[in-house]
Amino acid sequence: MSEAIKLGEIDEDRLDRSRRIGWLDVGKIVKSRCLVVGAGALGNEVVKSLVLSGFKEIVVVDMDRIVRSNLNRCVFFREEDAESRLQKASVVAARAAELSPTARVTPVVSSIQDIDLSSSPRPDVVFGCLDNIAARLHLNAHSYHLGIPYIDGGTNGFAGRVHVVLPPEGPCLQCGMNRSHFRIMEKRHSCTGIEASFYEPKVPAEITTTSVIAAIQVREALKVLSGKSEDCIRHVAHYDGLRNRFEILETSIDPGCPMHSRMEPHDSQR
Amino acid sequence: MPLRVKVRNAESGATVDMELEGENTIEDIIEGAAGYWEKDAGAYVLRRGKRLLRGQQTVAEAGVLNSDDLELIPDPEGGG
Ligand SMILES: [Zn+2]
Numbered sequence: 001m002s003e004a005i006k007l008g009e010i011d012e013d014r015l016d017r018s019r020r021i022g023w024l025d026v027g028k029i030v031k032s033r034c035l036v037v038g039a040g041a042l043g044n045e046v047v048k049s050l051v052l053s054g055f056k057e058i059v060v061v062d063m064d065r066i067v068r069s070n071l072n073r074c075v076f077f078r079e080e081d082a083e084s085r086l087q088k089a090s091v092v093a094a095r096a097a098e099l100s101p102t103a104r105v106t107p108v109v110s111s112i113q114d115i116d117l118s119s120s121p122r123p124d125v126v127f128g129c130l131d132n133i134a135a136r137l138h139l140n141a142h143s144y145h146l147g148i149p150y151i152d153g154g155t156n157g158f159a160g161r162v163h164v165v166l167p168p169e170g171p172c173l174q175c176g177m178n179r180s181h182f183r184i185m186e187k188r189h190s191c192t193g194i195e196a197s198f199y200e201p202k203v204p205a206e207i208t209t210t211s212v213i214a215a216i217q218v219r220e221a222l223k224v225l226s227g228k229s230e231d232c233i234r235h236v237a238h239y240d241g242l243r244n245r246f247e248i249l250e251t252s253i254d255p256g257c258p259m260h261s262r263m264e265p266h267d268s269q270r
Numbered sequence: 271m272p273l274r275v276k277v278r279n280a281e282s283g284a285t286v287d288m289e290l291e292g293e294n295t296i297e298d299i300i301e302g303a304a305g306y307w308e309k310d311a312g313a314y315v316l317r318r319g320k321r322l323l324r325g326q327q328t329v330a331e332a333g334v335l336n337s338d339d340l341e342l343i344p345d346p347e348g349g350g
Contacts, residue, residue: 040350064350131350133313156312156346159281178325179297180304181313184347203348213349236322238343240280249322256326 014100015054025226026054032225033057033121037112037139038129039088040064041073041205042153045214046127047092048075051100053218058096059123061108061115062089073207117142125221128152129214131203133177133185140165140173144259149224153213157204158241160213164220164233171235172259176251209241273329273336277303277316280343292330296323303342313345 010016019026034055036046039062050058066074068082076095077088089107096105108115112135117123126143128150130136136152143150143165150165152173165172216237223232235251253260273290277299286306288299300314316323318340323332334340 038350042349129349131348133347153349154346155348156344159344159346161346175324176315176322177313178300178315180300180325181345184311184313187311203346203350205348210349245280248320249317250320251322252324254324254326 018054023226023228024222028225029222030054030056032124034059034125034127034221035117035123036060036127036129037115037135038062038127038131039092039107040070040129040131041207041210042129042155042214042217043088043127044074044076044092045211046129046153046217047096047105048099049215049218050221051096051103051105053222054100056100056103057121058103058105059108060089060092060096060105061110061112062087062092063109063111064088066091073205073210075207112138117146117148122146123148125224126150127217127221128173129217130154132188133181134188137174137177137185141259143167144172149221151217151220153217155203155205155209155213157206158209160209160239160241161236162213162216162220162233162239163236165235166224166229166232167259171251171253172257174259175254175257176236209239212239212241273334273338275299275334275336275338275340278339278341279303279307280341282307290329290334292328294329295325296327296329296332297325299329299340300325300342307342309344313347315343315345317341317343 015026018024034050036043039060047060065085066077066081066088070077076092081091087109089109093105093107126148128136128139140150144167147167152163154161163173220232233248237248239246275288276285277288278285296316300316304314
């Protein structure tokens, strides 16, 4: 006798509706490891989408504490967290686990410069949810060197950007930068000579653009892990929520970029 | 022979004509346009069609042609 189906059983599987997306490799997603660097606006939204998408192994890194001005865009933060100046990474990890109790979200209260990406377990995807160029370049370099896909987000008010870096092919984040990026970096360093965080401009930020950019970051990771890298953004998406513009723009390998020093100088594309 | 290109400000829609020599770099255009519009200190990129132009390239290397339309786009740095 064939096995009888149980009515309502499919609604007991929290990922049932995800599994109905034919190309989505849910089996791979639940086994993949993610490193989320930055537990602020983008970090909150990225972790939220990761746990709801079925990811079970997430490490979230941030050294900062919650302040009240974070509360206009950070879904996991509460008034009392700001009053108690709790660590961002710890709060994100704890609240994300409430969304998906089987997810293991590990907080790391540390500067990204102190994180060793080559130590095990190695992440399958790295998310840049940062607020400065120096930290982005550090993460880009280490991810590229280790061959780990790096998905970087950035926002400013109603504008945003998602950059997808898929080593060993194609340009990296640094390839798309120019003197204006390095001037901003120098301006920050020149304030203390040591730490990039002293001069920290208060960049306009709100939740709708943060949500859009973080959602795109996670969606690109879903494609990468489902074997759909060829459908990923190539290489950067610029979003302007005020003027309703969303454009995919290509970059090219910079022969002077240290990430590609062993390559012949050419405009190679992935 | 100098080139004349039109640079659009992605944030305001305003345009400015710019006269260039082949040895000018893309970074020169970015700085010239950002300065002209008195933009806030920040990171910017320059697009030509569907491509972002590499800052260090000269106008000639980047294949910028006379009468090209270029666009100056802010590169958002925030996210924390
Ligand atoms: Zn590069």
